[in-house]
Amino acid sequence: xxxxxxxAVIIYEIFSIFIVTALVSRKHKKNAAGSDFAFASGxxxxxxxxxxxxxxxxxxxxxxxxxxxxxxxxxxxAWMGIACSVMMVVITQICAPWIRRTGxxxxxxxxxxxxxxxxxIALACVQAALGIAMACMEIEVIGVTxxxxxxxxxxxxxxxxxxxxxxxxxxxxxxxxAWLNVINAVVMWASLIVVLISLARYxxxxxxxxxxxxxxxxxxxxxxxxxxxxTFLIAFALPNAIGASxxxxxxxxxxxxxATAKDNRAVKKSLWFASPINGCFCIIPALIGxxxxxxxxxxxxxxxxxxxxxxxxxxxxxxxxxxxAGFLGVNLSSFAVMALAPATIISHDVYTIKEPxxxxxxxxxxxxxxxxxxxxxxxxxxxxxxxxxxxxNWIFGFGAPVFVMVLIGLWWKRSEKAAIxxxxxxxIVLCIWSTFGLQNYLGLxxxxxxxxxxxxxxxxxxxTTVVCPGKKGLFAGLKKKA
Amino acid sequence: MHMVITSLTQVIVTVxxxxxxxxxxGKFAKFGNSDEIIQRDExx
Numbered sequence: 052x053x054x055x056x057x058x059a060v061i062i063y064e065i066f067s068i069f070i071v072t073a074l075v076s077r078k079h080k081k082n083a084a085g086s087d088f089a090f091a092s093g094x095x096x097x098x099x100x101x102x103x104x105x106x107x108x109x110x111x112x113x114x115x116x117x118x119x120x121x122x123x124x125x126x127x128x129a130w131m132g133i134a135c136s137v138m139m140v141v142i143t144q145i146c147a148p149w150i151r152r153t154g155x156x157x158x159x160x161x162x163x164x165x166x167x168x169x170x171x172i173a174l175a176c177v178q179a180a181l182g183i184a185m186a187c188m189e190i191e192v193i194g195v196t197x198x199x200x201x202x203x204x205x206x207x208x209x210x211x212x213x214x215x216x217x218x219x220x221x222x223x224x225x226x227x228x229a230w231l232n233v234i235n236a237v238v239m240w241a242s243l244i245v246v247l248i249s250l251a252r253y254x255x256x257x258x259x260x261x262x263x264x265x266x267x268x269x270x271x272x273x274x275x276x277x278x279x280x281x282t283f284l285i286a287f288a289l290p291n292a293i294g295a296s297x298x299x300x301x302x303x304x305x306x307x308x309x310a311t312a313k314d315n316r317a318v319k320k321s322l323w324f325a326s327p328i329n330g331c332f333c334i335i336p337a338l339i340g341x342x343x344x345x346x347x348x349x350x351x352x353x354x355x356x357x358x359x360x361x362x363x364x365x366x367x368x369x370x371x372x373x374x375x376a377g378f379l380g381v382n383l384s385s386f387a388v389m390a391l392a393p394a395t396i397i398s399h400d401v402y403t404i405k406e407p408x409x410x411x412x413x414x415x416x417x418x419x420x421x422x423x424x425x426x427x428x429x430x431x432x433x434x435x436x437x438x439x440x441x442x443x444n445w446i447f448g449f450g451a452p453v454f455v456m457v458l459i460g461l462w463w464k465r466s467e468k469a470a471i472x473x474x475x476x477x478x479i480v481l482c483i484w485s486t487f488g489l490q491n492y493l494g495l496x497x498x499x500x501x502x503x504x505x506x507x508x509x510x511x512x513x514x515t516t517v518v519c520p521g522k523k524g525l526f527a528g529l530k531k532k533a
Numbered sequence: 534m535h536m537v538i539t540s541l542t543q544v545i546v547t548v549x550x551x552x553x554x555x556x557x558x559g560k561f562a563k564f565g566n567s568d569e570i571i572q573r574d575e576x577x
Contacts, residue, residue: 126540129544133551136548140552140554143559144556144559145558145565147565148566151568152565154570247537257534258534258537259534262535275536277539277543314568315567316566319565319566322552322555326551326555327552330547331544331548337540338536338540341536526571529564
């Protein structure tokens with residue numbers, strides 16, 4: 052039990068939330084508009100947008116998820132972050148400015164403007180569900196962090212972490228989360244660098260000892276090389292880059308931070324902050340995971356708990372506290388947007404079908420209520436989830452048909468019938484492939500669901516768009532610079 | 534320590550190459566520079 056560390060970490064998180072909330076509230080006292088909560092009134096500068104974007108799409112799969120991945124792929128787990136750099140390029144340089152030019156607040160609204168009301172509803176339902184799955188994953192790793200610190204039961208830690216996470220986003224809004232992200236970014240990077248240096252001293256034999264252990268075994272020799280296995284480059288790095296890009300290019304979680312930018316130039320400049328913060332992150336958790344895997348005492352704890360156990364056992368308490376504060380901050384930030392995104396979709400896209408003229412104040416109240424519901428659902432089901440990286444890849448597959456149909460609908464032809472058929476058929480095919488086990492049954496474990504989803508949606512999307520009647524693409528025929 | 538320094542350097546260099554190439558791509562994608570809202574349905 053590390054009571055001192057736990058109390059220090061919780062005090063830090065509460066202190067940072069209340070101080071930032073108080074300062075931001077004072078600054079924006081005159082602005083009572085409800086849209087401030089979810090979209091920060093659309094006035095954030097490029098550093099704030101970039102840091103928020105970089106951190107909100109950096110969570111479970113990047114920290115403990117990457118540590119876990121190292122048990123099967125060594126330092127190649129860092130490709131998770133590198134893949135996200137590609138995603139940041141696609142979001143900030145290409146897709147997000149397109150969405151902003153339609154004046155949409157949510158991705159479902161954007162799809163509705165391209166194709167129509169039914170597509171908007173279909174996408175709102177699926178994206179809300181996927182957002183809840185991602186929020187659930189964040190609760191899972193918040194539980195892991197607290198469990199490693201306290202030694203308490205994992206479910207109890209998930210419950211405490213879940214309540215804390217709900218308070219984090221219900222009390223704060225997008226504006227506060229943006230500033231909290233800046234603080235969390237500094238703490239997180241500082242903690243990772245300190246851990247890396249500390250491990251050189253406290254690991255048995257230092258980093259050289261870990262490397263010698265791994266290279267002595269032919270099965271793990273390639274674990275020390277970022278380009279060690281072609282199989283993992285094809286089956287892990289590439290589908291992650293493609294999957295993350297096609298999913299978050301038109302996902303609410305990817306767009307929520309960008310929607311808060313003051314203009315499209317700020318969005319484009321935000322790449323210089325979002326890409327390094329997110330892209331360089333995974334190598335340190337990958338190295339931590341590799342070290343834990345190389346020591347039999349910790350490897351026996353299983354892939355999920357080996358790294359937290361190693362850190363708690365080997366490192367001094369101030370370093371553990373710093374890392375726990377950094378990781379919790381990151382996961383709380385991610386949960387904030389992962390919960391805010393589906394809650395925004397439900398209030399702005401689904402509820403407005405029933406009450407089209409609902410006030411912003413009412414929608415904000417409803418968004419807060421849904422954040423609490425999402426938090427409760429996440430706590431209940433988080434124990435039954437597979438590895439974070441498996442969930443992430445599965446979720447990415449759902450983005451492929453949306454990406455394909457948006458490209459077709461923007462630049463070629465808009466047919467709602469074609470969009471609905473493509474989305475639904477591709478999602479069903481992905482579920483049969485991944486969820487119901489066809490991939491494992493056929494022995495094609497390296498053929499990632501993202502590849503199948505892209506091929507399937509491109510074929511069906513093109514054929515149905517040719518066959519079905521429709522209108523000219525939303526941006527088709529417009530000058531490159533309007 | 535060799536593994537740590539080599540992999541850290543490789544990741545940082547790879548990420549910065551992606552960022553620079555991405556920013557150059559963004560410079561060519563001029564359609565996204567404007568903030569003017571497009572409402573095509575009114576024209577149809």
